Amino acid sequence: MPTLSVTQLSQLAREIKQWGKALGFAHIGITDVDLTEHEKPLQQWLDKDFHGDMNYMASHGMMRARPSELHPGSIRVISARMDYLPPEAGFASNLSNPNLAYISRYAGGRDYHKLMRQRLKKLGDKIAQHCQELTADNVDFRPFVDSAPILERPLADKAGLGWTGKHSLLLHPEAGSWFFLGELLINLPLPTDVPIEEGCNTCVACIKSCPTDAIVEPYIVDARRCISYLTIELQGAIPEEFRPLIGNRIYGCDDCQLVCPFNSQAPLTQETDFHTRSPLIQPELLSLFSWTETEFLSKTEGSAIRRLGHKRWLRNIAVALGNAPANEAILQALEQKAQAEDIDNMVLEHILWAIKAQQTKLSITKDDEVSLSRKTQRVVRSIQKGLPRDA
Numbered sequence: 303m304p305t306l307s308v309t310q311l312s313q314l315a316r317e318i319k320q321w322g323k324a325l326g327f328a329h330i331g332i333t334d335v336d337l338t339e340h341e342k343p344l345q346q347w348l349d350k351d352f353h354g355d356m357n358y359m360a361s362h363g364m365m366r367a368r369p370s371e372l373h374p375g376s377i378r379v380i381s382a383r384m385d386y387l388p389p390e391a392g393f394a395s396n397l398s399n400p401n402l403a404y405i406s407r408y409a410g411g412r413d414y415h416k417l418m419r420q421r422l423k424k425l426g427d428k429i430a431q432h433c434q435e436l437t438a439d440n441v442d443f444r445p446f447v448d449s450a451p452i453l454e455r456p457l458a459d460k461a462g463l464g465w466t467g468k469h470s471l472l473l474h475p476e477a478g479s480w481f482f483l484g485e486l487l488i489n490l491p492l493p494t495d496v497p498i499e500e501g502c503n504t505c506v507a508c509i510k511s512c513p514t515d516a517i518v519e520p521y522i523v524d525a526r527r528c529i530s531y532l533t534i535e536l537q538g539a540i541p542e543e544f545r546p547l548i549g550n551r552i553y554g555c556d557d558c559q560l561v562c563p564f565n566s567q568a569p570l571t572q573e574t575d576f577h578t579r580s581p582l583i584q585p586e587l588l589s590l591f592s593w594t595e596t597e598f599l600s601k602t603e604g605s606a607i608r609r610l611g612h613k614r615w616l617r618n619i620a621v622a623l624g625n626a627p628a629n630e631a632i633l634q635a636l637e638q639k640a641q642a643e644d645i646d647n648m649v650l651e652h653i654l655w656a657i658k659a660q661q662t663k664l665s666i667t668k669d670d671e672v673s674l675s676r677k678t679q680r681v682v683r684s685i686q687k688g689l690p691r692d693a
């Protein structure tokens with residue numbers, strides 16, 4: 303382990319925060335590697351099967367809560383926040399138009415994993431070089447961004463980056479919650495930061511607004527009910543009970559953050575790479591549904607959406623088309639796709655579900671009327687009132 307003096311370590315901690323800012327991180331905090339108090343809640347969450355078919359959540363045992371086992375020798379975690387809210391997010395206009403596809407605003411630009419990991423690696427290199435010059439000792443570090451089994455949110459909470467909201471995400475009184483987390487595990491005994499005070503108080507807006515009631519208790523999300531899981535993580539069929547509740551959300555969901563009062567002044571991202579790319583700005587469902595696999599792969603190149611694959615892309619859009627107002631053009635597009643020779647059985651089942659939903663609606667009314675669920679109407683009103691810049 304490097305042998306810096308206490309004064310040198312304090313000075314270094316200050317410099318790490320400045321270097322982090324220069325690398326595009328909005329907030330850096332430092333904490334130790336002890337997550338013992340999270341082992342029991344994590345195990346309870348797994349025991350209840352809240353992870354669904356995300357086997358990677360269960361397969362590493364308690365290593366998630368033991369960063370020092372993940373990278374032996376680590377005694378500190380440098381936790382980093384990077385903001386992703388793009389300008390002109392258009393949340394309300396997008397959610398209130400059921401003929402448009404809604405894509406979570408974290409995913410419309412470049413995949414954050416690689417970008418953040420590279421920046422964290424640069425920060426680690428800078429620290430190592432600095433220590434080499436001071437003491438000629440070797441610093442050992444490893445960057446993580448959602449890439450390995452590690453409890454990122456509890457670490458960031460301990461490092462003072464924010465408090466854990468009742469939606470289970472980290473949020474900060476000034477910065478809200480539109481940010482990614484990443485960290486460097488390191489073998490330097492840097493001074494640690496203190497957590498900030500919890501600020502949700504009596505608010506329960508996120509719990510009340512979740513379209514699928516996935517926040518089953520304050521701070522606890524049953525992933526199997528969460529639209530983010532259903533549209534991104536789940537490999538197979540989306541359970542029917544959730545399909546009508548998904549609305550037009552074809553990739554992830556932002557509702558629990560959209561109603562959070564702390565997002566009213568949230569900073570926009572400094573990374574132009576996170577701005578929503580043109581084919582994904584308020585896109586028509588029918589237009590996205592018409593993409594061939596080759597088009598899907600080229601239009602989502604470099605984006606996290608690409609990992610979904612064309613099959614699940616079609617699955618998700620079929621559900622949203624089934625939820626769209628009655629429309630002959632939609633029915634036709636669905637029927638055409640159902641007859642495609644290479645259509646996958648799982649996708650076909652969703653298309654048939656959507657055809658049935660459209661036929662039922664068409665038999666009742668031919669109006670292209672807006673049919674939003676009560677909850678979505680409330681979320682839209684809350685965005686227009688609380689987040690006018692991003693509405």
Ligand code: B12
Nearest residue numbers: 340343344347406448454471472482483523528530554555
């Ligand atoms: C698995 C996962 C999911 C799953 C499960 C979500 C969940 N809440 O666990 C699904 C697919 C549903 C999901 C969805 C989303 N995710 Co996600 N996800 C993860 C991942 C990979 C692991 C999270 C985890 O460990 N869950 C296990 C459970 C047990 O952990 P937990 O919820 O923190 O549970 C703790 C609390 O319940 C706590 N607890 C229990 N009782 C109490 C009581 C009190 C008072 C308190 C304070 C705490 C507490 O103890 C538990 C153990 O520590 C992390 C990245 C990472 N490696 O950490 C990203 C991560 C959490 N996700 C992230 C994001 C952005 C999202 C989405 C917003 C994406 C989207 N727009 O669609 C949604 C939000 C949904 C939501 N409300 O959580 C970001 C969050 C950034 C932030 N600001 O906090 C992360 C950190 C990724 C990243 N690197 O930036 N995600």
Ligand code: SF4
Nearest residue numbers: 512528529555557558
């Ligand atoms: S992301 Fe959507 S579905 Fe998941 S907990 Fe939040 S509001 Fe509910």
Ligand code: SF4
Nearest residue numbers: 467468502505508562
């Ligand atoms: S909506 Fe309310 S309860 Fe939920 S995280 Fe924000 S402040 Fe906390």
